Amino acid sequence: MTLHEFLYMGGYAAFVWPAYGLALVVLVVNLVVPHRRERQTLRQIARQHRRVRRSG
């Protein structure tokens, strides 16, 4: 099988590749969003904690 044949998908490239592309996007977004949120939350809590310690 050549690369061209592979990308051509027997004429169904316009349906197969968007399906796989969309799946990739959805999986990656679901990975990145909570990853950033966890770091953000920890940073925020540390900042608050520092402020409390300083004032107390």
Place this chain on the structure above:
Amino acid sequence: MFHWIHKYGSPKYFYNFSRRLTPWLGGITAVLLAVGLVWGLVIAPPDYQQGDSYRIIFIHVPSAWMSMFVYMIMATSGFIVLVWRMKVAEAMMRASAPLGASFTFLALVTGSLWGKPMWGTYWVWDARLTSELILLFLYLGFIALQSAIEDRRTAARAGAVLALVGVVNIPIIHYSVEWWSTLHQGPTVTKLSAPSITLNMLLPLLDMALAFTIYYFTIVLKRVRCELLDSESGSNWVRELADDKGY
């Protein structure tokens, strides 16, 4: 056993335990996805009727299975929330909703992309497609409900009731292809007799289904950790954790 639940069900232990588990789950997901993609897109033969268009199955069917599996996890967590008020179950329920919505969305769109060349249309209002669309609205309704109610624990209980009521939709989705006449084909894999699909297509399909399942657990644990950090932000272990991380 109750001692065990008490220990590992506490937010602190659950957080640390899930944190150690994540790299393993992520690694297994990556390997399964790589194997499934190569097998499904390159090694598996084209279908004798559908040509290469059938390869959408390796995304579509795992997504559709996950859309229902995640819902059942959400509803089970909802039951635990209502009966035992467990914080980890509240987090599990809330963490599952966006993932379930994502899988449902993927199942609908990939099905539509498969329907166009095979049925000649992107969408029909038949039982299978409509009940799956209702599932998407149930997930979105749950998410909206969580952000509409200020108090986290009240929101969790309200969401639990919604999740449990929505369970009625799951058998409707599953049996829709048998109860009503529909364009959607009947089950090929979960039939009681031997599955009507060749091993060279079935194995990559099962591989992808397993990959999606472990992907879900990888991400849902990460989301549960975010939920626990939010709800436990006042407790000592969270502060110490934040300080240790050097933020």
